[in-house]
Amino acid sequence: MDFDLMITSFPKLLGATIVTLKLLSGSLFFGLFLGLFFAILRLNKNILINKFAYGYSYIFRGTPLLVQIFIIYFGLGQIEYLRTTFLWVILKEPYWCAIIAFTLNTGAYTSEILRSAFQTIKPGIIEAGKSLGISNKIIFYKIQIPIAIRQSLPAYGNEIILMMKGTSLASTVTLMDLTGVAKYIISTTFKPIEVFIVAGGIYLFMTFIIHNVIKYLEKKYSFQQ
Amino acid sequence: MELLAFGKTGWGDELFYATLMTIAVSITAMLVGFCFALIFTPLKLSKYKALNFVGNFYTTVIRGVPELLVIYLFFFGGSGAIMYVASIFGYYEYIEINAFITGSMAIGIISGAYSTEVFRGAIQSIDKGQFEAAKVLGINKFVQFYKIILPQMLRLAIPNLSNVWQITLKDTSLISVTGLVEIMRQSYIAAGSTRDPLFFYSFAAVLYLLLTYVSMKLINKLEVRYSRGY
Numbered sequence: 001m002d003f004d005l006m007i008t009s010f011p012k013l014l015g016a017t018i019v020t021l022k023l024l025s026g027s028l029f030f031g032l033f034l035g036l037f038f039a040i041l042r043l044n045k046n047i048l049i050n051k052f053a054y055g056y057s058y059i060f061r062g063t064p065l066l067v068q069i070f071i072i073y074f075g076l077g078q079i080e081y082l083r084t085t086f087l088w089v090i091l092k093e094p095y096w097c098a099i100i101a102f103t104l105n106t107g108a109y110t111s112e113i114l115r116s117a118f119q120t121i122k123p124g125i126i127e128a129g130k131s132l133g134i135s136n137k138i139i140f141y142k143i144q145i146p147i148a149i150r151q152s153l154p155a156y157g158n159e160i161i162l163m164m165k166g167t168s169l170a171s172t173v174t175l176m177d178l179t180g181v182a183k184y185i186i187s188t189t190f191k192p193i194e195v196f197i198v199a200g201g202i203y204l205f206m207t208f209i210i211h212n213v214i215k216y217l218e219k220k221y222s223f224q225q
Numbered sequence: 226m227e228l229l230a231f232g233k234t235g236w237g238d239e240l241f242y243a244t245l246m247t248i249a250v251s252i253t254a255m256l257v258g259f260c261f262a263l264i265f266t267p268l269k270l271s272k273y274k275a276l277n278f279v280g281n282f283y284t285t286v287i288r289g290v291p292e293l294l295v296i297y298l299f300f301f302g303g304s305g306a307i308m309y310v311a312s313i314f315g316y317y318e319y320i321e322i323n324a325f326i327t328g329s330m331a332i333g334i335i336s337g338a339y340s341t342e343v344f345r346g347a348i349q350s351i352d353k354g355q356f357e358a359a360k361v362l363g364i365n366k367f368v369q370f371y372k373i374i375l376p377q378m379l380r381l382a383i384p385n386l387s388n389v390w391q392i393t394l395k396d397t398s399l400i401s402v403t404g405l406v407e408i409m410r411q412s413y414i415a416a417g418s419t420r421d422p423l424f425f426y427s428f429a430a431v432l433y434l435l436l437t438y439v440s441m442k443l444i445n446k447l448e449v450r451y452s453r454g455y
Contacts, residue, residue, distance in 0.1 A: 062434045064396070064398035064409070065395075066399060066401070067398060070422070074422035075427065078420075078423045165289075165290070167291075168291030168294060171293065172293075172402065183297050192298050192305070203291060204285070204286065204289045
């Protein structure tokens, strides 16, 4: 055990954690909106719209995240037309490519979580709203969405943790996030175990925090029995 | 399309063998995972706090740390660890373990953590009366497990195990960082030499979709088989 290495690499890894957290919060923020959008499309009665939303979530859940990042980072740059548009400003940055890939990925999972949450809402609740003369829009925003959020909290907590682990793939497109820096230190010092303990410890600590925050929110928003 | 031709002119046969490699790694990793689950599930269900702790430590750490980090640990630390063990037995030559073994061990350990959770959940949801009835009838522990608990457990575990299989299959793409030539690595090579990354990575995505689709169909059949009588 090389404790000196563990101590000296800790600040470097902690600095890289900020990149990881930025990637995580960015992709979760955009992914939540994308997921909500596609969940609403999934509940649409029009078969075409429904199939489109299903296809989106199927493709992004059925392929590895690594493939998705590579298609966006290496693949899209190949299209000549894209290079001339303003999108190129975003797509040439590995940081934004990673965020786009993570957003699309987490959006697919989030849409499934929200869809099942919407479907578990008892029809009686919506009917009660209707019989009280509340408009459809208000039923959706004030009744369905709050219940769906509460229902989906445990599953969404898992998704946040999965996404946090997913951000480690950003290191494959030259971003120096926590895993990227850990790999760099391992490959220069050849002390994998020490670095793994420190980097893994930081990841576990973040998992621990996320887990407890979700647990707290679950308790806070649970139904009054 | 000529990019996908079989033979020397295209990448068809290379990608075909790469797909076989992905399947081979996934199955090996899944089996390695079952071995780990077989060890750690009883620990998690044990009466003793210390054994519980070991089981929980394994599943928590592996499920809380990125897969890529675990793969790097195995890739950079694997042969070092083997050489250390060998040196105890008086063997000091350089040992290199191949990428297939490192990769399937790393993914297997990850897959095992998920399988452990699935098995634990399945066993815990079996009615306590079943265990007690078996005990009262004087059935020994071995027969009790294989003939009474296991069949009921599998029915509950198969849907969740199919999720574990999907995760394992997708995780194998990460082994490409160690240089094992599976779908992802082969696409990377092909994309590099033809300068057509969009096509090859999209094709890789299609291959993965195909694998997940076919395996889902097969698992559904298995699910029907184990749900007989329900």
